């Protein structure tokens with residue numbers, strides 16, 4: 001994914017920074033413990049599409 005695109009992306013819920021997890025193709029919001037999927041290089045910044053991170057998941 002384009003790193004410039006990553007720079008301008010923020011969490012749609014808390015407007016905080018996101019962490020790009022390349023291996024799993026997800027954008028993580030640590031504050032909300034949500035993982036937004038990246039499909040075909042396009043981040044899906046929808047709360048309804050986000051996955052809640054489990055307690056044991058390293059973020």
Ligand SMILES: [Zn+2]
Nearest residue numbers: 011014029032
């Ligand atoms: Zn957030």
